[in-house]
Each structure stands twice: as C-alpha cells, then as structure tokens.
Amino acid sequence: MKVYVSNYLSKSISIIDYETLTLEKEIKLDDNIYPHHFCIDKEKSKMYLPSSSNGILYVLDMKEEKIIDSSSIGGSLTQIAMFEEEVFIANEDSNSIYFMNKNTLDPIGIICVDDMPHGFCFDLPRKKLYVPCMDSITCIDIINKVIESKIDINFKAWHVQLDKYKSEIYVSTLDGKVVIIDEDTLVTKRVFDEFLLPVQISFNYKDKKVYVADLGYKNIKILDYSLGKYVGNIDIDGIPQGLEISPDEEKLFISDTQKNSVKVYDTSTNKLIKEIKVEKEPTTIICM
Incomplete structure (x- = not known):
C-alpha cells in the first residue's frame, strides 16, 4: 500500500510507503501543472490531475513517471473522481461538472x-x-447524467x-x-x-469519530460520531488541509501546508506517530 500526496507549489507528487512511513519518491510534473486534487486508476497505473492554473486535465503514467495525455477543459478545475470508465471534474469558473471517458479523454457531457x-x-x-x-x-444521477434534485x-x-x-x-x-x-x-x-475555516472531512467508524481539518484554527476538530457533538481537537503545529484515514482506520494522515509535511496520527490516542517531509504545499492525500 502507498500514500500519494499532491504538492501544489512544487508541482510534484510524493509517494510514501505505508508500512515504513518513509518517503519513497517524488515525481516531478511539468512546470505548468499545479496539482491540487487527483484520482488514481491503480489497475492501469494512471493518475488524473486537473490543473487549476490552466484548465487542463493531465494523465500521468505512474510507472514511467511522465505525462502521457491531456485535455483542455478550461476554467478553474478543482476536484476529480472516477466512476467506472468515466472521470468527473468540478469547474469553479464555468459552474459545472464535466464528465469524460477516462481512457480516451473524450468529452461525454457537462452539467451546469x-x-x-x-x-x-x-x-x-x-x-x-x-x-x-x-x-x-x-x-446528480451519474448514470443518466441529469440533476435529480x-x-x-x-x-x-x-x-x-x-x-x-x-x-x-x-x-x-x-x-x-x-x-x-x-x-x-x-x-x-x-x-x-465550532469552526473557522473547515476543509476536508474524514470518518473513523471504528472509534466513532469524525475528523475535520480547520484551516482557520490550524487544527483538526473531532466530532463524536455517535453523540453528534464536538469533543475536542488535534493541534498539529501547522496548517492542515488534506485528510485521509487508513483502510484499517488506525492512522490519520494530514497534509500540513505550512511545514510542507504529512503528519501521521494514531487514531486511538490522537498522538503523532511520524512527520514525513514532502515538497511545497501538500494538499490532497490518497491511501491505496
């Protein structure tokens, strides 16, 4: 298992070994690619990267560590996710959701x-x-591509x-x-x-917790999942943005954009296990 991190300002992807919690490699991207969010087709070793700076969707071959395809969408592209043979991309400028064939990058449609x-x-x-x-x-109904409600x-x-x-x-x-x-x-x-500028949200069903990264207060707020109330926070001594909980729900990964690191916490104790230095302004984290 690997932990993947997008580094916005350094235009790179960090890959962390999950077992050892050590930085395995950094993949440098092209100068015009600013990766804020991404999704991964692990079976085909492809990463899909929407660049907010130029409105282009890039496809990274993770084995060859190079861009193998791209498609100009335009606007400010933010989040991306994959469903079956399609990718869905949010565009803040055009106030729309684009969906494309993930293999050919041919456009399928757009929903305003x-x-x-x-x-x-x-x-x-x-x-x-x-x-x-x-x-x-x-x-949105993702099969019929219509607004349901x-x-x-x-x-x-x-x-x-x-x-x-x-x-x-x-x-x-x-x-x-x-x-x-x-x-x-x-x-x-x-x-x-109880928040100032909440960003990412992650569920820990095993310990009945909900984690929320708060950019404003520079900590992770904790909600009690069963009781439905705020119960405390994790002070990370930095600026949290991305959150990812491990599949076994025993580790919480946090990207710290101030310290340019990924911080790993034990979910049972909320204690820091390790801080892993990455490149500049880490944002999204995906563990798979």
Missing part, C-alpha cells in the same frame, strides 16, 4: 450547477453525485463527505460551519459552529 462547485462526493450504491455550491446542494441553502458550501452508514452528508462551509444534511430529503439536520 450553481456558483463555485469546489468539491463533491459520490454515493456509488445509489449512483448519485452530490455537489456543494455557494447557495445550494445539487444531487437540488436545495437552496443559507451557507457557503465548500467540501462534502458522505456518511456511508447513516445516509447523511457532512458539508464544510466557507462561513465556518459543518452542516449535516439528510441524503434522502436534503434537509439540514444539524449545524456545528
């Missing part, structure tokens, strides 16, 4: 949403995609994460909140106000 769709999350069993915008949450909201939604057991959607907002929304009705169930 509301202002600034930055992140999104899949519910793969239901074949749905949830897209947060500045004043709404949109649910939408609600207007009074908070500035930014990132989302699906609770796979309770059919709830956790939304981090630019106005300092984490909001829980019922997936079936899209009705707001709970609002947490």
Whole structure:
C-alpha cells in the first residue's frame, strides 16, 4: 500500500510507503501543472490531475513517471473522481461538472450547477453525485447524467463527505460551519459552529469519530460520531488541509501546508506517530 500526496507549489507528487512511513519518491510534473486534487486508476497505473492554473486535465503514467495525455477543459478545475470508465471534474469558473471517458479523454457531457462547485462526493450504491455550491446542494444521477434534485441553502458550501452508514452528508462551509444534511430529503439536520475555516472531512467508524481539518484554527476538530457533538481537537503545529484515514482506520494522515509535511496520527490516542517531509504545499492525500 502507498500514500500519494499532491504538492501544489512544487508541482510534484510524493509517494510514501505505508508500512515504513518513509518517503519513497517524488515525481516531478511539468512546470505548468499545479496539482491540487487527483484520482488514481491503480489497475492501469494512471493518475488524473486537473490543473487549476490552466484548465487542463493531465494523465500521468505512474510507472514511467511522465505525462502521457491531456485535455483542455478550461476554467478553474478543482476536484476529480472516477466512476467506472468515466472521470468527473468540478469547474469553479464555468459552474459545472464535466464528465469524460477516462481512457480516451473524450468529452461525454457537462452539467451546469450553481456558483463555485469546489468539491463533491459520490454515493456509488445509489449512483448519485452530490455537489456543494455557494447557495445550494445539487444531487446528480451519474448514470443518466441529469440533476435529480437540488436545495437552496443559507451557507457557503465548500467540501462534502458522505456518511456511508447513516445516509447523511457532512458539508464544510466557507462561513465556518459543518452542516449535516439528510441524503434522502436534503434537509439540514444539524449545524456545528465550532469552526473557522473547515476543509476536508474524514470518518473513523471504528472509534466513532469524525475528523475535520480547520484551516482557520490550524487544527483538526473531532466530532463524536455517535453523540453528534464536538469533543475536542488535534493541534498539529501547522496548517492542515488534506485528510485521509487508513483502510484499517488506525492512522490519520494530514497534509500540513505550512511545514510542507504529512503528519501521521494514531487514531486511538490522537498522538503523532511520524512527520514525513514532502515538497511545497501538500494538499490532497490518497491511501491505496
């Protein structure tokens, strides 16, 4: 198993060995590629990198460590995810979600949403995609490529994460909140106000915790999953952005954009296990 990290300012990808927690290699990208987010087709050893600087989607051959394909989409590309033979990409400038054939990069379609769709999350069993915008949450049918439902909201939604057991959607907002929304009705169930600038959200079902990276307070907030309340935080002595929990839910990986490192914490104790230096401004982390 490997841990992959995108380094925005150094235009590189770090690869960390999961067992030893040591930096294995750095893959340098082209000068015009600023990787904020990415997704991986592990079977084909390909990484898909939307570059926010020039609106181009790049395909990295992870074995050869070189770009083998690209497609100009335009605008400010943010999050990307893969479903079967397609990739879905959020474009903040055109307020839309693009979907493309992952093998050929041929365009399949585009769905217009509301202002600034930055992140999104899949519910793969239901074949749905949830897209947060500045004043709404949109649910897209990913098979038929249509908007299934939408609600207007009074908070500035930014990132989302699906609770796979309770059919709830956790939304981090630019106005300092984490909001829980019922997936079936899209009705707001709970609002947490203990944040300043929450970003990524990650679930630890084993220990009944929900982790939220707070850029503003420079820590990781912890919510009690069972009780539904704020219970504490992890001070990381830096600026957290990306979060990834290991498949066994025993380790929490945090990208620190101030210290240019990935910090690994024991989820049972919240204690730091190791700090791994990477390149400049690490953002997204994927463990697989």
